[in-house]
Amino acid sequence: MNRHNDIAGTLDQFLEDGPERVSDHALQRALDAIDRTPQRHRRVPWRFLDMTPVTRLASAAVVAVLAIGGLLYVVAPRLGVGPPVATTSPTPPASRAPCVAEPVNRQLLSDDCTYEIDLLGIPMSVAGTGHFIFEERGAGMNLTGIDQATNGVWVGIFRVRGIPSSPCADAMSEAPGAAPSTSTAYIDWLQASPLAGRAIADVTIGGLAGRRIDVPAGWLESAAPSATACDMLWLSYVEGDSSFLSRGDAQDARITMLDSDAGVIVAIEHFADELPSEALVEQLANIRFGP
C-alpha cells in the first residue's frame, strides 16, 4: 500500500476524474420540479432543513401529515352539491370551550382547550394540551403538535383518496388512470401512545371525528386554486405501496411512511436524542386506513 501513502494526493487525483456536467435533461427535470413547487413562508416557525441542533433538541418535534386535495363537509354545500356521506358515527363536539379561533400559519400554545380552525372553509377543531403549529401545506395542512409533558409527539393524518391528477402527481405516487368522479377525504388522528402514552389532541372535522366525505371531482381546484401536491416532494422516498423506514435528512430524525399508493403519507420527524421506538414504528407500519 505504499503507493497510497500519500492519501491526500491520491484522493485529489481520484476525485478529479469524473463527469463535470449535468445532462440537459436532468437539469430541465429539476427546473420543472422547481416550477411546480411553492415556497414556504418565512413566518412559519418550524423549519425542516435548517434547524439547529439546539432547536431540534428543544422542540423535539414530531411532524406529520400531508395531503392533497381535501375537502370537507362544509365545502360541499358551498359548491352546490349534495350532502356528504359520513361513514363514521357522529361524535359530540369537544366538550371543552373553544379558546380562540385562530387562522392558519399561527403558532399556538394551549393549556387545555379547543381550537377552532377554518381549513379551506371547513370547520376543524383541535383539542388538547400542547403546542400546535398550523401550517398550510398545499391544499391540506400540516399540524405539528409538541406535547409539553413528553416533549414531543405528533401523529396526524390528513388523507385524501382519488384526488384528480395534480401537476405534482409524480411526487406522491398517485394512482395512475383517469381522475375519478368523486374524491374521498379523511382526517384521522392517531394516538402516539408508545411515545406519549396518550393522545395529545383530538381532532374533529365539522364536529365529527374521522370523517369521510365524497366530494365532486374538481373540488380541489375550486376550493384551493393555488394548491398543489408539490409539498410532498420532500417525501420523495415514497414508492409503490411499500412501507419502509428511513432516517430523515437530519441525523437524528427518522421518517416513516406508508400506504403511499393510496396517497397517504405519515411522516414522523423526531428531533430528539432518541429515535421513535421500534414499537411505534411497527405500530405505524401496521396501520391500514380506509373504511
Place this chain on the structure above:
Amino acid sequence: MDRDLVQQAQRGDREAFGVLARTRADQLFAVAQRILRDVDRAEDSMQQALVIAWRELPRLRDPDRFDAWLTRLLVHACYAEARRKREWGANVRLLPVDGPAVPDASEEVAIRDELERGFRRLPPDQRALLVLHHYLGLAPGEIAETLGIAAGTARSRLHYAHRAMRAALEADARSTAVAKRGAS
C-alpha cells in the same frame, strides 16, 4: 450580483432562482456523483437539493451563505439517496469483483479500481467530507461552515475519513490477495 439573485429568489422570483440553479447545477451534480458514485442518483440528489433550496430559500437568513447552504442541502440529499439505496437494495446481491475479463496490464487502471472500491467502502458522510475537501478544495473551516458543524469537528472527521480511506484500501488489498490465493 448573486446576492441580488438570491434575494429576488427569496421573494419568489422563479426566474432568478432558475439562473442560480443553472449556474450551480454542474457543480452540484459533480459533487453528488463523486459522493454517490452513480450518475442517475447524483442527478436525483441534485434535483432534490434544488427543489428543497427553492422551497426553503425564504428562510435563508444570510444570502451570502447561499452556496454553502446549497451545498449542505446537496450533501444531505446525497445522504438520503444513499440510505434509500440501502433500504431498497436489500435484495441486490453483491457479487465478487473478478476484475476485467481481459487482464489489463495498466497499473493506472488497477489503482483506480482499487481506489474506487476503497472509496465505496466508506460511509456517505465520510465520502462527502473527502469530496468537499479534495474535489471542491474546501478547508476544514469551510467544510464546517458548509455542513453546520464545528471547525474542530470538521478537522477531526476529515482525519478519520482519511484514515478510513487508507484502511479501506488496505482491506481491499487484503481481500484481493485472498482471492488471488484462492484462485491459484
